[in-house]
Amino acid sequence: MERLFPTGVPVLGKDLAGRHKEKERVKQLLKSGQSVVLFGPRRIGKTSLALTVLDELKKEKFFVGHVDVFESATLPIFSQRMVETVLANKKLAKTIRALKDGLSTAISKIEIKNVVNDFEWILKFAEKDAEAYDLFSNALDFPEQFAKKHRRHMVLFIDEIGDIDKFNGTEFIKLMRSKFQLHSHVTYLFAGSHESVVKNVFIKKSGVFYRFAQLCGVAAIEKVSFKAFLKNKFKEVNLDVRETALDAVLELTEGHPYYTQLLCRELYFYALSKGKPIDSEAVEIAIDEVIRIEELYFSTLWEEVSKNSAQVTVLLAIVENRGSLFHSDLKKKINVTRTLTQLKKRGIVEKNENNRYEFTDPLFKEYIKVRLL
Ligand SMILES: Nc1ncnc2c1ncn2[C@@H]1O[C@H](COP(=O)(O)OP(=O)(O)OP(=O)(O)O)[C@@H](O)[C@H]1O
Ligand SMILES: [Mg+2]
Structure with a gap:
């Protein structure tokens, strides 16, 4: 079945509703060399916006890269991902894995040999007892060195920056800033969902990244363009959807993209199984289903509150x-x-x-x- 309304994964290209203004603004800032931090509630579409921006900048010949702090369990993994995403600009993302698998076979490949010649410290990834701090410190400078060597400008996206605390201590994040601020070939794009963390890091005077990045809040999607987008999606698969149904969806979600997509997915399933047009009754059923899907999250949150x-x-x-x-x-x-x-x-x-x-x-x-x- 076609993934008409993707949920749970970032959306890009033709699946991205709205965001025109935000995209242009972020691109303009990044291109002028100004680092940016996207912040907003969970599932509001920060990662989707950031990845779309990267995609477009890549087409404009920028080097790009993307690491997710949340998905990097340890500091060495984070460091490795950082290096890999940078190397991917020259289709060399598998270099570290190849080095870990066997030094001599890896080095026999000319492209890998060239990387190792230019950045010898990369060999440390293959050493079992390499110091995590050293790897991290080198990895932080790698985007700048790589971009400089290839005479390109790079935009590096660091997602879930608020999670950096899990690597124990402000020491790491301080090192990050001290290095990043000296980089002239790389502009940084950050995203974070915990508003308080973003505030502590980027807005507070005592925050490590104070005044380093321009803040861009990511809010819900404007209803008129979201509605047109959804209408088109249903039209693509020849499903009959009533205007009132779409209005009811957007009135409830207020343009929150995740819930809008989830509700529309349920409406799509409803139309396929019942063979009926999507009307207000279908919306009621879909809302019920969505609450059931999110029940565990809501009940846990309520328990906390x-x-x-x-x-x-x-x-x-x-x-x-x-x-x-x-x-x-x-x-x-x-x-x-x-x-x-x-x-x-x-x-x-x-x-x-x-x-x-x-x-x-x-x-x-x-x-x-x-x-x-
Ligand atoms: N512009 C958009 N158009 C359509 N759907 C979107 C858009 N942005 C986000 N979504 C929907 O919301 C979901 C969450 O988006 P995304 O992962 O980008 O949000 P996030 O803010 O990064 O979330 P998290 O707080 O979990 O990191 C996507 O899977 C998609 O269903
Ligand atoms: Mg995200």
């Missing part, structure tokens, strides 16, 4: 839309300001354009509504 009864009170007040949080009876019972700060820090609520506090995750709100009230 419920440890603090003031947080529960505030969240329920937002769900029930009981007017201003500050002029109600709430203020008599709990410290509203402090509770909102806690919820904001955890990325659960944020102020919307109308200056009202809202859930960052529209489906978590729906979950509370249908399961807990």
Whole structure:
């Protein structure tokens, strides 16, 4: 079956809805040599946006690279991935693996021999007792050296930067900055979902990457263009979808890309199995299914939140839309300001354009509504 609405993997090219403005802005900054950090709630589309930008820059003859801190279990793995993604620009990504498999056979290949001649320290990857710190330190300078050697400019994307703490200590991240700031052939693109971490690292004066990268918030996708995109997708497979159904989807998800895709995937399955047009009734069924799919995540999150009864009170007040949080009876019972700060820090609520506090995750709100009230 065709993957009409991919979920759980970053989307690129024709699968990417909207994001035109964001893409141009990020590209413009990166091309001018300004490093950028994308931040926003989980599954809002940071990685998809970043990878699309890289794809386009690659077509414009930039060297590009991508490492994910979350997916690198240890510091040596992170270092190896960093080197591999850089080498991939010359189709040499398998160099380290070849070296690990056997030095002499690897070196017999002329391209690998050339890499080793230019960057001898790469041989350390094949040594069992190589110092993790040394490898990391060398790997951090590698993009600059490689780009310089080939007289190209590189854009390196470091995803889930907030996770860097798992490598024990600020020492590593400090080393990162001290090296990156001297690089003139590489511009860095970062992404992180934990707003508080991004703030601590990039915005706070004491943050290691303070003033290093320009902040670009990634928010939901604008509904009009998202709707046109979805309409086209259904048209591609000749499925009849009512306007009202798409409106209902976007009203619930508020343009949050992950949930919109997930709901549309369920609507697609519904239409295939029932052979009926997609209408508002189908949307109800799909919402139910999506909440079931995300149930474990929501219930775990709720369990966490419920440890603090003031947080529960505030969240329920937002769900029930009981007017201003500050002029109600709430203020008599709990410290509203402090509770909102806690919820904001955890990325659960944020102020919307109308200056009202809202859930960052529209489906978590729906979950509370249908399961807990
Ligand atoms: N521009 C887009 N158009 C269509 N779907 C999108 C778009 N951006 C994201 N998505 C959907 O949302 C999902 C999550 O996207 P992505 O992994 O890029 O988000 P993220 O913010 O990096 O998430 P995480 O916080 O998990 O790192 C994708 O699998 C896709 O279904
Ligand atoms: Mg991501």
